[in-house]
Amino acid sequence: MRVLGIETSCDETGIAIYDDEAGLLANQLYSQVKIHADYGGVVPELASRDHVRKTVPLIQAALQQANLTADDINAVAYTAGPGLVGALLVGATIGRALAFAWQVPAVAVHHMEGHLLAPMLEAQPPQFPFVALLVSGGHTQLIQVTGIGEYTLLGESIDDAAGEAFDKTAKLLGLDYPGGPLLSQLAQQGVTGRFTFPRPMTDRPGLDFSFSGLKTFAANTARTHGDDPQTRADIARAFEDAVVDTLAIKCKRALEQTGLNRLVVAGGVSANRTLRDKLASVMQQRGGHVFYPRPEFCTDNGAMIAYAGMVRLNSPQTSLGVTVHPRWPLAQLTPVGQ
Ligand code: KG4
């Protein structure tokens, strides 16, 4: 059984083919970073238009990479949400159209379930149950996972997601979009301990997060200490340490609360080296295990969507129902009685 996966929820076009016996057969990724860099963030309309240009050629490239034809594909999985509606519609429309033409099932995949299951693509996948920390540009969530689709939300961000906080802080330090990885690089040159940022919401019970204050803290520190290169690096260091520490404290709390000792970390921010090292040592101390996707599968990609599509293929929960009207002739409007 082979599933074609299509990811177009934000600024990456990701296409992959997953085979339930042979594993991943093809993986193609096109990042729109250059298109959005001038604007300092994702411009939704530009994202949608670029997905239109890239999705079909990347599907062709994936088929070629796997040495397959359309006849070899048994299902088409596409990201149905959450994400930018126009961008989602591109993948959903192409995915559904191909599935119809090829007479195979189409599977609507939840983007965050894709992230959550991405570590299953690795040689030593986690076994259920586990605690998952999902840290992306749009979400920061702690979830108790007892099986596929059995998700209990333990806590989440009440304001900015971790990735969003990285990107916004990077921007105020003068770094390009997307700032997360650049801020992390800058932090390497920073001096630990010159500045100490708060660990938000760790002084009270609960598993929710709040990262927006750290961005303000970074702005205030830059204002009072100047913005010479070393100070900027020291601010980056203090910011990254605060985010990583806060995530680690809440992960420990979630493991204690659930009595579990397996932790899965996924989503764009799980590519962060400092976070990976910190959680690895936390889990080692606890005698538990931490599982990550390989760095390229931490950020958005088609492989996780193809995989999630495969596990959802026989499940009735396949429709997330993205219903919009991309074309809406005025003549279709119903008259308003006078
Ligand atoms: O999962 P993802 O690719 O897209 C969403 O679903 O949002 O996550 C993108 C986010 C961005 O905010 C990006 O800055 C952040 O992940 N990110 C990082 C790193 N790599 C990506 N943040 C910190 N350190 C990194 N190495």
Ligand code: ZN
């Ligand atoms: Zn994502």
